[in-house]
Amino acid sequence: MKEQGKIFAGLSVFVLAIAITYMVWTMKSDHGLEAAGTTALFLAFGLCAFIGFYLAFTAKRVDTGAGDNPEAQVSDDAGEVGFFAPHSWQPLSLAIGGALAFMGVIFGWWLLFWSIPIILIGLFGWVFEFYRGENQNQ
Known part of the structure; x- marks a missing residue:
């Protein structure tokens, strides 16, 4: 989970940079600030930051998984995934x-x-x- 938190933290930094660039770029156009795209990009930044924070926060409280071990094999993560309903309408x-x-x-x-x-x-x-x-x- 630590690696996943780092990925989302990096993604949030990237989306923030894109949002700021997009905001500045559209403010310099003839039509002024394009509010819908700017808002969507800043909301995407917030969502990425939220998920990254959650994953990093949760990683401290759970055992280290196979995804955090660089020496792990794919089979190390095998096992029960969870309970799912057998059939449902x-x-x-x-x-x-x-x-x-x-x-x-x-x-x-x-x-x-x-x-x-x-x-x-x-x-x-x-x-x-x-x-x-x-x-x-x-």
């Missing part, structure tokens, strides 16, 4: 509801009337998936 419900919601932005806000219940059904179903039915924890 809830992501499909969220995808359909999200697609309808984004189409509501294009075609009319009235589509949100239909998409919000579908999104809520998918969201609550996914959150409480292991509290009921065949996947219920005993």
Whole structure:
């Protein structure tokens, strides 16, 4: 995690340099400061810095992983990745509801009337998936 934190810290410095260059460059143009791109680049800097700080902060509290050892082999990082649901229909419900919601932005806000219940059904179903039915924890 230390190496990943360093990568994101370096990326944040690079994005900050690009954001400042972009801001200065657009201020010298005939149209003045281009606010959308400048804001997006500074937000990208903030996100990279946030992730880099988190990874560096977390690296102090966890054991050294294979990614931090220059002598490590790929197989050293093998093992259990985590627990994943065996099958679930809830992501499909969220995808359909999200697609309808984004189409509501294009075609009319009235589509949100239909998409919000579908999104809520998918969201609550996914959150409480292991509290009921065949996947219920005993």
